[in-house]
Amino acid sequence: MSARVLLVDDDESFRLILQKALVAxxxxxxxxxxxxxxxxRLKSVPPDILVMSSDLPGVPGIEVCREVRLNPLLSRLPIILLVxxxxxxxxxxxLAAGADDCLVKPITPVELAIRVKNLLRRVNPALLDHMLKVGDLTLDREAHRVHRQRREVKLGPKEFKLLEFLMRTPGRVYSRTELKASIWGDDTTVDERAIDVHIARLxxxxxxxxxxxxxxTVRxxxxxxxxx
Known part of the structure; x- marks a missing residue:
């Protein structure tokens, strides 16, 4: 699986601990x-699930939750609030603001990972399905194998992730920014032009x-x- 999680909390050490468990x-x-x-961030690179603390600086998490539920384009976004x-x-x-799940701090990283998987399995099981198929192209997430016309296609790890991301929503156009975020996350050291290189290889x-x-390519x- 490689569903995208947006994790929001003002405690950096807490964020990093949770991130490590989710990446694992x-x-x-x-x-x-x-x-x-x-x-x-939700407008530029929508995640598959949003995990945030209720007491965030700037705009509280509960208020963000209400705003998301009023947005037709984001109203179905799975949300977990940490209180x-x-x-x-x-x-x-x-819960009244529209959170799908609520966890009381302190939480264990393992529990959060389980809750995230359970929520995605309930609202968007395709994200956790290990097989993707589009036309004559198939991708097996668990075995890390790709076939086209019954012939195995050998891909590098970045090309595999890129193809998996595109196969989730065939026909949808993604910008370089969105594709970069899907593979490298918040890594600012990677130039978006790297996407062109990986697309060419793929x-x-x-x-x-x-x-x-x-x-x-959509100009x-x-x-x-x-x-x-």
Whole structure:
């Protein structure tokens, strides 16, 4: 699995501990420190699930939750809120604001990883399904194998992740920024132009020497897994 998690908390050490557990379960994790940054991030690179503390600086997590539920484009985004211990009223307020799940701090990293998987399994099981199929292209997440027209295609780790991301939503156009975030997360040392290099490598292998391009370029917008 490589579902994308946006993790928001103002305690850096706490964030890093939770990130480590989620990455160990093969999630792609992006992190923010305040509620004020969430809205912009959700618009630019929507995650598959949002995990945030209720008491964030800037905009509280509960308020962010309400705003998300009012946005038609994000209303179905799975949300887990982390609330301080002993705050029963806050726990109820989090659920009333539209949170799908609520965890009381302190929490164990393992429990959070389990809750994230359980919630995704309930609302979007395809993200956890180990097999993806688009046209004559199949990808096995668990075995890390790709086949096209029953022929195995050998891919490097970055190309594999890139293809997996595109196969989740065939036909949708993704910008270089979105594709970069899907593979490298918040790593600012990677140039977005690196995506062009990986796309070129990926195309060369999965096109099987044919003229048809499985991955199409949309000028000024980005790349998409085309209909084939």
């Amino acid at each position: 379960d093969s999630f792609v994790v992006s992190m923010l420190a305040s509620g004020a940054e969430i809205s912009t 301080p211990g002993g705050g029963e009223e806050l726990h109820l307020a989090a 195309r060369k292998v999965i096109n099987l020497g044919k003229a048809d391009e499985v991955i199409r 000024g917008a980005g790349y998409a897994l085309g209909d084939f």
